[in-house]
Amino acid sequence: MKKLTALLMGLMVMISFTACGSESTEAPQTSGTGSSSSSSQQDSEPAAAAGDGSTLVVYFSATGNTEEAANYIAELTGGDLFELEPADPYTDEDLNYSNDDSRVSQEHENEELRNVELTASTVDNWDEYDTVFIGYPIWWGIAAWPVDTFVEANDFTGKTVIPFCTSASSGLGDSGELLAELAGTGDWQEGHRFSSRVSEDDVQTWLDELGF
Numbered sequence: 001m002k003k004l005t006a007l008l009m010g011l012m013v014m015i016s017f018t019a020c021g022s023e024s025t026e027a028p029q030t031s032g033t034g035s036s037s038s039s040s041q042q043d044s045e046p047a048a049a050a051g052d053g054s055t056l057v058v059y060f061s062a063t064g065n066t067e068e069a070a071n072y073i074a075e076l077t078g079g080d081l082f083e084l085e086p087a088d089p090y091t092d093e094d095l096n097y098s099n100d101d102s103r104v105s106q107e108h109e110n111e112e113l114r115n116v117e118l119t120a121s122t123v124d125n126w127d128e129y130d131t132v133f134i135g136y137p138i139w140w141g142i143a144a145w146p147v148d149t150f151v152e153a154n155d156f157t158g159k160t161v162i163p164f165c166t167s168a169s170s171g172l173g174d175s176g177e178l179l180a181e182l183a184g185t186g187d188w189q190e191g192h193r194f195s196s197r198v199s200e201d202d203v204q205t206w207l208d209e210l211g212f
């Protein structure tokens, strides 16, 4: 009888540890300026699992800031770079958002004009990449629309997708979620906003957090 009681108590102790263990593995959601998570991200681990295979860093940059972030990410992860280049490049005049008649202002006003053709919207060896960083400047609080063309043109099934942006002051906002919705496939992770004057240290810190 004593043996049976001891056995039962032992079992109860084991069960209570198992329960505690499963609580502690729940990853807390990070928050703060410039951070956001997509619905698919909420159930998954942080991107620590990413980086096990080939990494691609896709970006659009109108004035070079996002390109700088993309270069650091590629350098620090050993990833390949792919620049999204509009077939009709944006001039300084085009980018003048203070002018209601400028190209960006017109495109902002009229969504139908945002269908920006790219010189290339598909990537060689796409199937070999399992982690895809997607970078863009924030335009009027959302991802600069030339990235939409790329996102719509590709199947992200089986890929970990990590958005990043640069901006003067806005956060990432809903930009990552909106792109995830547009894509409809892929495991979109929490994104990150960098300041327009992004440094290699900023990028390194973020990549460390992601487990790269």
Ligand SMILES: Cc1cc2nc3c(=O)[nH]c(=O)nc-3n(C[C@H](O)[C@H](O)[C@H](O)COP(=O)(O)O)c2cc1C
Pocket: 060, 061, 062, 063, 064, 065, 066, 067, 095, 096, 097, 104, 136, 137, 138, 139, 140, 141, 142, 166, 167, 168, 169, 170, 171, 195, 196
């Ligand atoms: C058309 C346009 C709209 C912008 N809208 C915003 C904005 O809503 N919020 C913000 O913080 N910065 C905004 N900016 C500033 C850019 O996001 C910022 O300068 C960014 O780093 C530019 O990246 P790039 O050099 O890669 O193009 C805007 C810039 C442009 C040209």
